[in-house]
Amino acid sequence: MITITGATGKTGSAVTTMLIEKGMSVRAVGRSAERLDHLYRNDVEFAPGDQGDVNFLTKAFTGSDAVYLLIPPKADAADLRQYYNELGNVAVTALRRAGIRKVVFLSSLGADKPAGTGPVVGLYDVEQKLKTLRDVDIVFLRPGYFMENTLGTMGLIHEKGINGASMPPDVHLTLAATRDIGAKAAELLMNRSFTGHTVVEIMGDRLTFAEITSVIGNAVGMPHLPYIQFSDADTVAMFMSMGLSSSVARSYSELMHGVANGLFGSISGNPELLTAPTRYAQFVEEVFKPAFMAEEHHVTA
Numbered sequence: 511m512i513t514i515t516g517a518t519g520k521t522g523s524a525v526t527t528m529l530i531e532k533g534m535s536v537r538a539v540g541r542s543a544e545r546l547d548h549l550y551r552n553d554v555e556f557a558p559g560d561q562g563d564v565n566f567l568t569k570a571f572t573g574s575d576a577v578y579l580l581i582p583p584k585a586d587a588a589d590l591r592q593y594y595n596e597l598g599n600v601a602v603t604a605l606r607r608a609g610i611r612k613v614v615f616l617s618s619l620g621a622d623k624p625a626g627t628g629p630v631v632g633l634y635d636v637e638q639k640l641k642t643l644r645d646v647d648i649v650f651l652r653p654g655y656f657m658e659n660t661l662g663t664m665g666l667i668h669e670k671g672i673n674g675a676s677m678p679p680d681v682h683l684t685l686a687a688t689r690d691i692g693a694k695a696a697e698l699l700m701n702r703s704f705t706g707h708t709v710v711e712i713m714g715d716r717l718t719f720a721e722i723t724s725v726i727g728n729a730v731g732m733p734h735l736p737y738i739q740f741s742d743a744d745t746v747a748m749f750m751s752m753g754l755s756s757s758v759a760r761s762y763s764e765l766m767h768g769v770a771n772g773l774f775g776s777i778s779g780n781p782e783l784l785t786a787p788t789r790y791a792q793f794v795e796e797v798f799k800p801a802f803m804a805e806e807h808h809v810t811a
Contacts, residue, residue, distance in 0.1 A: 524692025
Protein backbone atom coordinates (compact mmCIF):
# COMPACT_ATOMS: atom_id res chain seq x y z
CA MET A 511 0.00 0.00 0.00
CA ILE A 512 1.24 3.47 -0.93
CA THR A 513 -0.41 6.49 0.69
CA ILE A 514 -0.61 9.71 -1.34
CA THR A 515 -1.36 13.00 0.40
CA GLY A 516 -2.82 15.80 -1.69
CA ALA A 517 -4.25 13.18 -4.05
CA THR A 518 -6.69 15.65 -5.61
CA GLY A 519 -4.01 18.27 -6.32
CA LYS A 520 -1.65 18.81 -9.24
CA THR A 521 1.22 16.50 -8.29
CA GLY A 522 -0.74 14.18 -6.00
CA SER A 523 -3.22 13.31 -8.74
CA ALA A 524 -0.36 12.74 -11.19
CA VAL A 525 1.37 10.35 -8.77
CA THR A 526 -1.87 8.54 -7.94
CA THR A 527 -2.86 8.07 -11.59
CA MET A 528 0.57 6.71 -12.52
CA LEU A 529 0.57 4.26 -9.62
CA ILE A 530 -2.91 3.05 -10.55
CA GLU A 531 -1.73 2.48 -14.12
CA LYS A 532 1.09 0.31 -12.73
CA GLY A 533 -1.38 -1.77 -10.72
CA MET A 534 -0.25 -0.52 -7.33
CA SER A 535 -2.49 -0.39 -4.25
CA VAL A 536 -3.06 3.25 -3.37
CA ARG A 537 -4.64 5.05 -0.43
CA ALA A 538 -5.61 8.57 -1.55
CA VAL A 539 -5.69 11.35 1.05
CA GLY A 540 -7.68 14.48 0.25
CA ARG A 541 -9.95 17.05 1.84
CA SER A 542 -13.06 16.01 -0.12
CA ALA A 543 -14.54 12.53 -0.40
CA GLU A 544 -16.62 13.73 -3.36
CA ARG A 545 -13.54 14.97 -5.19
CA LEU A 546 -11.70 11.72 -4.52
CA ASP A 547 -14.64 9.71 -5.80
CA HIS A 548 -14.93 11.90 -8.91
CA LEU A 549 -11.26 11.36 -9.75
CA TYR A 550 -10.72 7.71 -8.88
CA ARG A 551 -14.01 5.84 -8.30
CA ASN A 552 -13.08 2.32 -7.16
CA ASP A 553 -9.42 2.45 -8.20
CA VAL A 554 -8.06 3.54 -4.81
CA GLU A 555 -8.84 3.43 -1.10
CA PHE A 556 -10.20 6.80 -0.01
CA ALA A 557 -8.94 8.65 3.08
CA PRO A 558 -10.83 11.96 3.21
CA GLY A 559 -9.87 14.29 6.02
CA ASP A 560 -7.78 17.14 7.37
CA GLN A 561 -3.99 16.80 7.20
CA GLY A 562 -3.78 19.02 10.25
CA ASP A 563 -5.43 16.28 12.34
CA VAL A 564 -2.66 14.03 13.66
CA ASN A 565 -5.00 11.15 14.52
CA PHE A 566 -6.52 11.18 11.04
CA LEU A 567 -3.13 11.35 9.35
CA THR A 568 -1.68 8.57 11.52
CA LYS A 569 -4.58 6.33 10.52
CA ALA A 570 -4.11 7.26 6.84
CA PHE A 571 -0.41 6.33 7.02
CA THR A 572 -0.78 3.13 9.05
CA GLY A 573 -0.14 -0.04 7.07
CA SER A 574 1.60 1.78 4.22
CA ASP A 575 4.86 0.69 2.64
CA ALA A 576 5.61 4.26 1.55
CA VAL A 577 4.12 7.76 1.69
CA TYR A 578 4.04 10.63 -0.78
CA LEU A 579 3.94 13.65 1.49
CA LEU A 580 3.12 17.22 0.61
CA ILE A 581 1.83 20.24 2.48
CA PRO A 582 -1.47 21.21 0.83
CA PRO A 583 -1.80 24.85 -0.22
CA LYS A 584 -3.82 27.23 1.92
CA ALA A 585 -4.53 30.45 0.08
CA ASP A 586 -6.14 32.13 3.10
CA ALA A 587 -3.46 31.27 5.67
CA ALA A 588 -3.11 34.11 8.17
CA ASP A 589 0.56 33.20 8.67
CA LEU A 590 1.83 30.95 5.87
CA ARG A 591 5.10 29.93 7.53
CA GLN A 592 3.29 29.04 10.75
CA TYR A 593 0.85 26.94 8.69
CA TYR A 594 3.71 24.98 7.10
CA ASN A 595 5.29 24.40 10.48
CA GLU A 596 2.05 23.23 12.08
CA LEU A 597 1.37 20.70 9.31
CA GLY A 598 5.02 19.68 9.28
CA ASN A 599 4.85 18.85 12.98
CA VAL A 600 1.68 16.81 12.42
CA ALA A 601 3.26 14.92 9.53
CA VAL A 602 6.38 14.01 11.50
CA THR A 603 4.32 12.77 14.44
CA ALA A 604 2.02 10.74 12.17
CA LEU A 605 4.96 9.18 10.31
CA ARG A 606 6.54 8.17 13.63
CA ARG A 607 3.32 6.74 15.06
CA ALA A 608 2.54 4.80 11.87
CA GLY A 609 6.06 3.37 11.64
CA ILE A 610 6.62 4.57 8.06
CA ARG A 611 10.08 3.84 6.67
CA LYS A 612 9.95 5.30 3.14
CA VAL A 613 8.84 8.86 2.32
CA VAL A 614 8.93 11.02 -0.81
CA PHE A 615 8.38 14.64 0.22
CA LEU A 616 7.38 17.31 -2.29
CA SER A 617 9.66 20.25 -1.59
CA SER A 618 11.08 22.82 -4.00
CA LEU A 619 14.23 24.25 -5.46
CA GLY A 620 15.38 26.83 -2.95
CA ALA A 621 14.39 24.73 0.07
CA ASP A 622 18.05 24.58 1.07
CA LYS A 623 17.82 28.29 1.95
CA PRO A 624 16.51 29.42 5.37
CA ALA A 625 15.24 32.82 4.23
CA GLY A 626 14.31 34.98 1.25
CA THR A 627 12.33 32.42 -0.74
CA GLY A 628 8.73 33.25 0.14
CA PRO A 629 6.55 30.16 0.70
CA VAL A 630 9.54 27.89 0.12
CA VAL A 631 10.92 28.96 3.51
CA GLY A 632 8.07 26.88 4.94
CA LEU A 633 9.32 23.88 2.96
CA TYR A 634 12.82 24.49 4.35
CA ASP A 635 11.30 24.28 7.84
CA VAL A 636 9.45 21.05 7.06
CA GLU A 637 12.60 19.50 5.56
CA GLN A 638 14.44 20.23 8.80
CA LYS A 639 11.66 18.55 10.79
CA LEU A 640 11.68 15.48 8.55
CA LYS A 641 15.45 15.18 8.92
CA THR A 642 14.90 14.37 12.60
CA LEU A 643 13.45 11.02 11.44
CA ARG A 644 16.84 9.34 11.37
CA ASP A 645 15.47 5.85 10.78
CA VAL A 646 13.23 6.88 7.86
CA ASP A 647 14.49 6.91 4.27
CA ILE A 648 13.39 10.19 2.70
CA VAL A 649 13.70 11.72 -0.76
CA PHE A 650 13.31 15.48 -0.78
CA LEU A 651 11.83 16.06 -4.21
CA ARG A 652 12.76 19.58 -5.32
CA PRO A 653 11.12 20.68 -8.57
CA GLY A 654 11.30 24.05 -10.21
CA TYR A 655 8.35 26.42 -10.56
CA PHE A 656 5.33 24.48 -11.80
CA MET A 657 4.68 25.08 -15.50
CA GLU A 658 0.99 24.80 -14.62
CA ASN A 659 1.28 27.96 -12.51
CA THR A 660 1.65 29.99 -15.71
CA LEU A 661 -1.94 29.07 -16.57
CA GLY A 662 -2.87 31.75 -14.07
CA THR A 663 -1.88 34.44 -16.58
CA MET A 664 -4.56 33.45 -19.11
CA GLY A 665 -7.06 35.96 -17.77
CA LEU A 666 -4.51 38.78 -17.95
CA ILE A 667 -3.64 37.89 -21.54
CA HIS A 668 -7.29 37.65 -22.57
CA GLU A 669 -8.42 40.83 -20.82
CA LYS A 670 -5.38 43.12 -21.15
CA GLY A 671 -3.37 41.65 -24.01
CA ILE A 672 -0.26 41.48 -21.82
CA ASN A 673 1.64 39.01 -19.70
CA GLY A 674 3.20 40.18 -16.47
CA ALA A 675 4.68 39.54 -13.04
CA SER A 676 6.96 41.36 -10.60
CA MET A 677 10.01 39.61 -12.06
CA PRO A 678 12.49 41.45 -14.30
CA PRO A 679 12.08 40.22 -17.89
CA ASP A 680 15.64 38.92 -18.21
CA VAL A 681 15.75 36.78 -15.03
CA HIS A 682 15.77 33.02 -15.63
CA LEU A 683 13.22 30.78 -13.95
CA THR A 684 13.61 27.01 -13.64
CA LEU A 685 10.38 25.22 -14.57
CA ALA A 686 8.97 21.72 -14.10
CA ALA A 687 5.82 20.03 -15.39
CA THR A 688 3.70 18.31 -12.73
CA ARG A 689 3.53 15.17 -14.88
CA ASP A 690 7.32 14.89 -14.64
CA ILE A 691 7.13 15.38 -10.88
CA GLY A 692 4.45 12.69 -10.69
CA ALA A 693 6.47 10.29 -12.82
CA LYS A 694 9.60 10.63 -10.68
CA ALA A 695 7.65 10.33 -7.43
CA ALA A 696 5.81 7.24 -8.70
CA GLU A 697 9.09 5.64 -9.75
CA LEU A 698 10.64 6.27 -6.33
CA LEU A 699 7.57 5.01 -4.46
CA MET A 700 7.36 1.81 -6.50
CA ASN A 701 11.06 0.92 -6.37
CA ARG A 702 11.71 2.14 -2.81
CA SER A 703 15.44 1.57 -3.30
CA PHE A 704 16.42 4.98 -1.88
CA THR A 705 18.15 5.10 1.48
CA GLY A 706 19.04 7.84 3.92
CA HIS A 707 18.05 11.42 3.27
CA THR A 708 18.59 12.45 -0.34
CA VAL A 709 17.62 15.27 -2.71
CA VAL A 710 16.23 14.76 -6.23
CA GLU A 711 15.84 17.89 -8.34
CA ILE A 712 13.30 18.10 -11.18
CA MET A 713 14.07 20.73 -13.79
CA GLY A 714 12.38 20.66 -17.17
CA ASP A 715 13.36 24.04 -18.62
CA ARG A 716 15.02 27.33 -17.79
CA LEU A 717 13.63 30.49 -19.38
CA THR A 718 13.36 34.19 -18.69
CA PHE A 719 9.92 35.70 -18.22
CA ALA A 720 10.33 37.46 -21.56
CA GLU A 721 11.03 34.08 -23.19
CA ILE A 722 8.05 32.47 -21.43
CA THR A 723 5.85 35.28 -22.76
CA SER A 724 7.22 34.80 -26.27
CA VAL A 725 6.52 31.05 -26.20
CA ILE A 726 2.95 31.70 -25.06
CA GLY A 727 2.35 34.49 -27.55
CA ASN A 728 3.61 32.51 -30.54
CA ALA A 729 1.48 29.52 -29.56
CA VAL A 730 -1.80 31.44 -29.14
CA GLY A 731 -1.48 33.69 -32.17
CA MET A 732 -0.19 36.77 -30.33
CA PRO A 733 3.45 36.93 -31.50
CA HIS A 734 3.94 40.45 -30.13
CA LEU A 735 2.51 39.73 -26.68
CA PRO A 736 4.38 42.09 -24.33
CA TYR A 737 5.76 41.23 -20.91
CA ILE A 738 5.18 43.91 -18.25
CA GLN A 739 7.06 43.98 -14.94
CA PHE A 740 4.64 44.91 -12.16
CA SER A 741 5.51 46.69 -8.94
CA ASP A 742 5.54 44.71 -5.69
CA ALA A 743 2.51 46.64 -4.46
CA ASP A 744 0.53 45.88 -7.62
CA THR A 745 1.55 42.23 -7.48
CA VAL A 746 0.42 41.85 -3.86
CA ALA A 747 -2.84 43.65 -4.63
CA MET A 748 -3.46 41.39 -7.62
CA PHE A 749 -2.87 38.25 -5.56
CA MET A 750 -5.17 39.50 -2.80
CA SER A 751 -7.88 40.28 -5.37
CA MET A 752 -7.68 36.60 -6.32
CA GLY A 753 -8.53 35.60 -2.74
CA LEU A 754 -5.06 35.12 -1.27
CA SER A 755 -4.43 36.35 2.26
CA SER A 756 -1.96 39.17 2.84
CA SER A 757 0.59 36.68 4.22
CA VAL A 758 0.34 34.40 1.19
CA ALA A 759 0.33 37.27 -1.32
CA ARG A 760 3.42 38.87 0.22
CA SER A 761 5.09 35.49 0.38
CA TYR A 762 4.69 34.98 -3.36
CA SER A 763 6.02 38.46 -4.01
CA GLU A 764 9.08 37.54 -1.93
CA LEU A 765 9.44 34.34 -3.98
CA MET A 766 9.84 36.45 -7.12
CA HIS A 767 12.59 38.47 -5.43
CA GLY A 768 14.24 35.21 -4.37
CA VAL A 769 14.31 34.01 -7.96
CA ALA A 770 15.76 37.34 -9.11
CA ASN A 771 18.41 37.08 -6.37
CA GLY A 772 19.52 33.61 -7.45
CA LEU A 773 18.16 31.68 -4.46
CA PHE A 774 16.50 28.95 -6.54
CA GLY A 775 19.51 27.40 -8.24
CA SER A 776 20.40 23.74 -8.46
CA ILE A 777 22.52 22.36 -5.64
CA SER A 778 24.63 20.79 -8.40
CA GLY A 779 25.95 24.25 -9.18
CA ASN A 780 25.10 23.80 -12.88
CA PRO A 781 22.36 26.30 -13.82
CA GLU A 782 21.85 24.68 -17.24
CA LEU A 783 21.21 21.19 -15.88
CA LEU A 784 17.84 19.78 -16.96
CA THR A 785 16.68 16.56 -15.34
CA ALA A 786 13.10 16.17 -16.62
CA PRO A 787 11.83 15.62 -20.18
CA THR A 788 9.07 18.20 -20.62
CA ARG A 789 10.14 21.52 -22.12
CA TYR A 790 7.99 24.60 -21.70
CA ALA A 791 7.16 24.95 -25.41
CA GLN A 792 5.81 21.40 -25.34
CA PHE A 793 3.74 22.18 -22.24
CA VAL A 794 2.29 25.27 -23.88
CA GLU A 795 1.26 23.36 -27.01
CA GLU A 796 -0.22 20.44 -25.08
CA VAL A 797 -1.73 22.18 -22.04
CA PHE A 798 -1.66 25.99 -22.10
CA LYS A 799 -2.86 26.55 -25.67
CA PRO A 800 -5.92 24.23 -25.47
CA ALA A 801 -6.93 25.77 -22.12
CA PHE A 802 -6.39 29.28 -23.48
CA MET A 803 -8.48 28.61 -26.59
CA ALA A 804 -11.26 27.05 -24.53
CA GLU A 805 -11.30 30.09 -22.24
CA GLU A 806 -11.29 32.42 -25.24
CA HIS A 807 -14.33 30.59 -26.65
CA HIS A 808 -16.05 30.89 -23.26
CA VAL A 809 -15.33 34.61 -23.04
CA THR A 810 -16.57 35.37 -26.56
CA ALA A 811 -19.57 33.05 -26.52
